[in-house]
Amino acid sequence: MEQKETTSLDKAAHLVSMFEQSFLHVRSTFHPSGIQGEIAGKSSNVAFAANRIVEVHHEELKADYCNVIITVMDADTHLSPDYFTEIRRSHYQHIDEADRAIYCCPIIFDRNSHETPVLVRCADLLWGFAGISTMYPGTLISIPTSVYSLPLSLAQKVGGWDSDPTAIGEDMHMLLKCYFETAGNLISRVIHIPASQCNVSGDGSPGWRGVLSTCIARYRQALRHMWGALDSGFAARRTLGYHRLSQRCSFLSARHIALLHLLWEAHFLPCHGVIMMIFSVLYTALTPAVKLHPTLAGVFFVNDILRTGSFIGMNICIVLYERWHTLCLNSRMKDMHEANLLDTGFSRRVWYKPQHLLEKICFPIAGTLYGAIPAFHAVFLHFWTDRLVYRVSKKPTFTLDAAGLA
Numbered sequence: 001m002e003q004k005e006t007t008s009l010d011k012a013a014h015l016v017s018m019f020e021q022s023f024l025h026v027r028s029t030f031h032p033s034g035i036q037g038e039i040a041g042k043s044s045n046v047a048f049a050a051n052r053i054v055e056v057h058h059e060e061l062k063a064d065y066c067n068v069i070i071t072v073m074d075a076d077t078h079l080s081p082d083y084f085t086e087i088r089r090s091h092y093q094h095i096d097e098a099d100r101a102i103y104c105c106p107i108i109f110d111r112n113s114h115e116t117p118v119l120v121r122c123a124d125l126l127w128g129f130a131g132i133s134t135m136y137p138g139t140l141i142s143i144p145t146s147v148y149s150l151p152l153s154l155a156q157k158v159g160g161w162d163s164d165p166t167a168i169g170e171d172m173h174m175l176l177k178c179y180f181e182t183a184g185n186l187i188s189r190v191i192h193i194p195a196s197q198c199n200v201s202g203d204g205s206p207g208w209r210g211v212l213s214t215c216i217a218r219y220r221q222a223l224r225h226m227w228g229a230l231d232s233g234f235a236a237r238r239t240l241g242y243h244r245l246s247q248r249c250s251f252l253s254a255r256h257i258a259l260l261h262l263l264w265e266a267h268f269l270p271c272h273g274v275i276m277m278i279f280s281v282l283y284t285a286l287t288p289a290v291k292l293h294p295t296l297a298g299v300f301f302v303n304d305i306l307r308t309g310s311f312i313g314m315n316i317c318i319v320l321y322e323r324w325h326t327l328c329l330n331s332r333m334k335d336m337h338e339a340n341l342l343d344t345g346f347s348r349r350v351w352y353k354p355q356h357l358l359e360k361i362c363f364p365i366a367g368t369l370y371g372a373i374p375a376f377h378a379v380f381l382h383f384w385t386d387r388l389v390y391r392v393s394k395k396p397t398f399t400l401d402a403a404g405l406a
Contacts, residue, residue: 169228
């Protein structure tokens with residue numbers, strides 16, 4: 001809990017009383033504000049809570065028989081029981097490598113997307129696609145998105161979570177920190193059990209004002225995501241530092257090259273793609289074809305092919321997503337029914353409905369609005385500051401049980 005929140009004590013006590021029978025232990029922490037060098041946000045909250053977890057399991061860690069795994073998630077995340085079962089299976093199946101493993105899973109927005117404006121829904125689809133694109137069989141390294149798990153022993157060995165301004169992208173930052181602190185020997189294992197998430201919500205205003213409010217809230221979230229471009233600088237500094245000072249590992253390995261490529265995809269490609277698209281279209285529109293240099297004309301031709309292929313490929317992704325979304329939603333509904341939780345948000349997708357057909361042509365706009373533009377916004381602001389005022393995005397609320405608890 002945030003100590004500065006006036007109702008944090010009462011809220012924590014209420015949550016403990018509600019769920020203490022469902023867990024072996026439920027403990028609460030109260031993260032104070034204003035700690036030197038920290039920024040407000042998820043990273044500093046997790047860092048503070050993790051220190052408390054280390055204190056609780058200090059003797060086990062000291063004796064080197066700690067089998068505790070920490071799972072980090074957002075407040076609106078729903079995880080299937082199979083997620084934890086699969087982590088346990090993977091942990092003991094690869095017990096010799098368990099102390100340097102991090103577990104990632106895809107995310108799916110299946111709670112309130114039917115109530116979400118198409119541009120926001122498309123942006124979250126692209127966000128989910130970006131995460132799962134690193135989780136194919138045989139992948140060298142995967143970057144977690146919002147939800148991930150790792151052994152407490154690994155977290156302690158690398159010094160826990162950072163809470164300074166460069167760690168605002170806490171999920172990617174922790175993976176990078178573990179990667180470099182293990183000299184590139186970190187193993188990322190994919191848990192193929194998606195985490196259910198909510199799309200952001202606006203201020204609840206009716207009509208177009210509510211739509212605009214949600215779109216603005218999603219832009220603020222996108223700016224926070226793209227502020228994580230600071231991690232590319234963090235990775236570059238650590239790479240150069242190890243290259244100069246350490247002989248423990250070679251960062252010309254296939255895994256390191258794959259990691260750098262993922263960072264380029266996350267922080268550079270959105271901007272590069274939009275710049276190339278805009279200027280190639282403008283240049284060809286204003287310059288007669290006969291005056292184009294053959295080499296430049298060839299580059300524009302290849303770019304046209306890549307753009308067309310990307311548009312077709314993304315539509316194929318959306319078509320495949322329909323079946324996956326249905327499978328995940330039905331599985332979660334079954335879990336909720338067995339737990340007697342009647343409403344945690346269920347968003348059906350029907351491919352032939354206009355709002356879902358519209359996604360197939362709107363995603364380039366959403367990608368530009370919530371990918372490239374906030375990336376430009378973030379990196380230009382980095383010339384003056386590395387601090388961002390962390391604003392929590394509003395999410396919908398649901399009924400918890402048949403008694404109508406909210």
